[in-house]
Amino acid sequence: MSDVGVVEVAAIWAPAAAALLALLAMAAAALDGALAARGSGLPATAGLSAPVNETARLLRQRRRVTVAADSLLWRAGGGGLLVAALLMVVVVPLGRFTLADLPVGVVWFNAMDIVVWAAVWLAGWGPNSAHSLVGGYRFLALALAYELPLMFALTAPAVAAGSLRVGDVAAAQDGGWWYVAQMPVAFLVFCLGVTAFSVWGPFAPPAGTDLAGGVLTELSGVDRLLFLAGRYALLAAGSAFAVPLFLGGGAGPVLPGWLWVLVKTALLLSVFVVVRRRLPALRPDRFAEVGWLVLLPLVLVQVLVVAVIAVGRG
């Protein structure tokens, strides 16, 4: 696989990649619906249709309007999550095939997850509602704590592979230990970052029920649908990016590379969906100290170890 390298496919395949991302996001939402149904005492299968039902409901719902809303920024923020997720998967190689084989693919992913900062805050700012705005600021408070550890977690595989090209990072794991085993701290911090920029699980307080829904408070109809779909899409895109970075890319027995990428993505994605109900919410004001005093030093030591080994290997 590595001898062939990564092939850039024509841009006409972009809708297929988008459809694949949508499929993964739908599957994650269905799994979440099933878990929710089981949690409330119903058979799990009753919740499988949750994403379809919710989509149908929201598409028919009339849009709620608030006084003096900044609609332009509100819509930009609400749709921004989905756009960021779609742009993220552009650099993820599906086995041997990728839409854009950028020499700085890792930085591209990082830039897109920064766009989420803007999107969530704008979604909180737009409706001119106190709860939404507090939600937006909660996200920024969390972001200031998770982003630097996430950046260094992205650095570690790039340093080990000696390249910022996503395909090179995946190829560097061929025949050796995957980076998830070589640099577990970086992988865990990366997973934390993915759940955080997806406003998911322990990082959901920006959209918390204690805030009447936070950034979601005033979102209704198709705007709400876009935002919720964007969260799942970000979760899926983050899982997909973990595959070339930490999980050996398309490496695996019997199945073709592209299928392995999908299988690994789906597995990691389901872990993210399942842990949502298992972990407590993190308070943004307290997590700041955890991020800077615990996560950042840990991941810096991880990068140091990786860098020393990379230099030692020459």
Next chain:
Amino acid sequence: MLADLVFWGLSVVAVVSGASVFRVDSMARATYALAVSFVAVGAALLLMRLDYLGLITVLMMVMEMAVMAVYMVMFMGMNPALMPMSMVHGKRAAVAAAVTVFVVLSGGALLVDWPARRGAPAPDTVAALGEALMGSKMLVMMAISPVMIATMVAGIAVAAPRGRYDRFGDDLRSPAADPQRGGVGR
């Protein structure tokens, strides 16, 4: 041809959204108009195959604008930032300065007899940039970094309402008296 069109399109977006920073009446719109302007510049850099610089421009500027939103409520008393407000002050002097600078810069760009290109771009611009920053310019970077960090720390220290004497008492030995405890048990 297509690249030319995209470049001009991005340039128009960059200039128009940059100008609209001064036309809108809300801090949020001004902030993100500036962000859009920088994203267009970053995309133009991508078009020139300066991938790393282009993406870092997008990354840094969007992040910076989001942090600006934090400063909006952190340091601006009475939160005028959350109300409609004019984005300009000292109009006459500012307009004069802006027009002068624009004329000088654009005049320079158009009138200077630019030399023909010597040499070719490095095959790997990212590596070349890294070599330049970490090699011959390392001393500059090492000198600038502590100065910048010191500026930031000093700025926060001056602006923060509560210092270490408020937190730890006059002898700096008491347990921290914070309105909210931090996340690592202090």
